Amino acid sequence: MNSELQQVRKVWERIHANSPIYAFLLNNVDIYNAENGIVYARIQVAPHHLNSKGTLHGVFSACVTDWAGGLAIASCGLDSTGVSTDIHVNYLSTATTGDWLKIEARANKVGKTLAFTSVSVSKETEAGHTLVAQGSHTKYIRTK
Template sequence: MAASKRFTSRVWEAFRSNGGHDANCFGHFKVLDAKPGWVKGSMVVEKHQVNRLGSLHGGVTASLVDTVGSLSLSTKGLWMTGVSTDIGVTYVRAALLGEEVLLRGEVVGQGKTLAYTRIEMTSAKTGKLLAFGTHTKSIQQALKSPENVRFDEEGERELPKEA
């Protein structure tokens, strides 16, 4: 397993293990792949995630944009992924109860204070776009975490910490 995927999976497990929002909302989310700058994951829409119409609740989708955006930052070696400053979601099609959805998050820009991510949710069965979003995070403090790591360009190996 590539170092970037291993690290991102550890960050996801840290999100889940505190027993808070991520664990309660989408504890069965799985990290499928990760390379520096992007992450891919999946989950099956469960009963506690749907609205009264039987489709994925918009708030859960927005939360997934938040979490997958954060995980995309972890693919670049950030253990703490900062705090949200802005989230936007566009809903294209309904994801129904029992449907598997794929999520892909990517870092589209990163500076010394802010990072910008874009997330897409598609149907695993049809490949059709279900929703997309953007997520901006303040990362000033996250960049200082002693738990941060560095990867080679492909994310295969963890590099030594800089002195």
């Protein structure tokens, strides 16, 4: 296991233990790869991820944007992933129970006080992947 993946998993363990919403929505997430500034994860859609219409709830995609953007920052060696200053999500398609979602997060820039991230959530299909949501996230951080 590479050092970036170890760092991301260490930060995730700490956050998971202290965040009931992440523990609820992302309990079964698999963080399977990390590089400097990039994190890859996947999760299977469960009934508690759905809205009243039986499709992926928008709050889930917003939560993933927040969570995965923070872990992309952690992959750059930071133990603290900062606090949100701005988050934006575009909802492009949907998913339902049993679908597998691939999450790719990138730390586009990590400065002294701000970090800018982008996150894509796509549904695995027989033909490849269908983009479900794209998010951008800005976080206030403190670097040493």
